[in-house]
Amino acid sequence: xxxxxxxxxxxxxxxxxxxxxxxxxxxxxxxxxxxxxxxxxxxxxxxxxxxxxxxxxxxxxxxxxxxxxxxxxxxxxxxxxxxxxxxxxxxxxxxxxxxxxxxxxxxxxxxxxxxxxxxxxxxxxxxxxxxxxxxxxxxxxxxxxxxxxxxxxxxxxxxxxxxxxxxxxxxxxxxxxxxxxxxxxxxxxxxxxxxxxxxxxxxxxxxxxxxxxxxxxxxxxxxxxxxxxxxxxxxxxxxxxxxxxxxxxxxxxxxxxxxxxxxxxxxxxxxxxxxxxxxxxxxxxxxxxxxxxxxxxxxxx
Numbered sequence: 001x002x003x004x005x006x007x008x009x010x011x012x013x014x015x016x017x018x019x020x021x022x023x024x025x026x027x028x029x030x031x032x033x034x035x036x037x038x039x040x041x042x043x044x045x046x047x048x049x050x051x052x053x054x055x056x057x058x059x060x061x062x063x064x065x066x067x068x069x070x071x072x073x074x075x076x077x078x079x080x081x082x083x084x085x086x087x088x089x090x091x092x093x094x095x096x097x098x099x100x101x102x103x104x105x106x107x108x109x110x111x112x113x114x115x116x117x118x119x120x121x122x123x124x125x126x127x128x129x130x131x132x133x134x135x136x137x138x139x140x141x142x143x144x145x146x147x148x149x150x151x152x153x154x155x156x157x158x159x160x161x162x163x164x165x166x167x168x169x170x171x172x173x174x175x176x177x178x179x180x181x182x183x184x185x186x187x188x189x190x191x192x193x194x195x196x197x198x199x200x201x202x203x204x205x206x207x208x209x210x211x212x213x214x215x216x217x218x219x220x221x222x223x224x225x226x227x228x229x230x231x232x233x234x235x236x237x238x239x240x241x242x243x244x245x246x247x248x249x250x251x252x253x254x255x256x257x258x259x260x261x262x263x264x265x266x267x268x269x270x271x272x273x274x275x276x277x278x279x280x281x282x283x284x285x286x287x288x289x290x291x292x293x294x295x296x297x298x299x300x301x
Contacts, residue, residue: 008243011235012251018232020258024266025220032217035087036204038224040197041213043080045225047194050187057184064178065188071173076192078170079233084196085163093156100151101160102256103136108168109249116172119246125289132253132285139256139278171249174240182237186230250286257282 004010029038051058065072090098106129113119141147178185204210213221240248257279263269 005238006242008239008247011242012239012248013254015232015235015239016251016254017258018227018235020255020262022224022228022232023255023259024262025223027267029217029220032211032220033213034204034209034211036197036200037210037212038217038221039080039083039087040194040201041221042224042229043190043194043197045221046229047187047190049225049230050183050190054184054187058187061180061184061188064180068178071176072188073192075170075173075177076189077196078166078173079189080193080196081166082163082170084200085159085166089156089159089163091156093154093160098140098156098160100137100140101157102164103133103253104161105164105168105171105252106132106246106249108164109171110246112168112172113175113245117175119244121246124291125246128250128285128288130285131288132250132282135278135281135283135285136253136256138274138281139260142272143274143277167252168249171240172245174237175245177237177241182234182241183230185237186233189233190229247289250289253282253285 026038032038033041086098086102089101110119110121110125110129114121201210236248239251257275260269260275260278261271264271264275
């Protein structure tokens with residue numbers, strides 16, 4: 001188990017796999033509860049679980065957290081911001097646009113790392129990024145050039161770009177995280193994230209669009225609280241700690257690939273050749289980036 005926890009490949013793949021599962025349950029949640037209720041309840045539950053587990057450590061670590069409180073608030077806001085703007089964007093743009101825009105996160109991570117920390121970008125990383133991006137584009141357009149050419153930029157696309165910047169900034173911010181376990185750090189991040197969605201639920205209530213969940217909805221909330229909100233975030237933090245922000249960012253392009261495959265097996269959607277081609281291209285892009293990292297490490301030794 002320790003070996004897996006020390007593997008960036010395992011932790012990052014597990015994180016993206018659980019986030020892909022979230023896209024499936026999000027589809028199942030339609031009609032069960034309103035979007036902000038779903039997001040709010042999952043973060044409240046996540047915070048409650050973590051606060052119970054780490055109730056003693058929270059007080060011990062609070063003085064260190066207080067010294068970097070602004071950073072903690074920004075990190076929690078970055079987590080919540082991605083989901084918040086993603087939900088808003090989905091109301092105004094197509095799934096194709098959402099998928100392609102979301103695949104910009106690895107590139108934004110690289111640019112922010114370069115601008116903030118001066119992290120250099122290798123040529124093979126750029127090649128891997130391009131191959132991975134094309135794989136995502138192939139997936140979300142179903143291999144149709146006509147679909148890609150028909151894309152139009154609208155308000156939803158700009159909102160999705162803001163969402164991507166939020167998560168890219170969060171990923172880069174993890175490079176300078178406090179020295180504590182990812183799970184305990186997530187506990188502190190969950191506080192500002194919960195506040196964001198508590199306010200969002202208030203807006204839904206004020207607008208008269210709030211819908212509370214039934215039994216099925218509560219089961220969905222429980223899954224989202226434990227897996228995408230808690231375990232996936234912990235695995236991703238560990239992956240960034242082991243691999244760095246740039247390398248970890250590449251793995252985020254696995255989310256649409258895993259989502260498509262889960263839709264085939266769980267929602268009985270059809271499997272097409274472009275699904276396989278996309279998976280090969282995304283994995284190939286990650287392989288090129290990882291191979292560049294290995295070669296660089298060998299050259300330095």
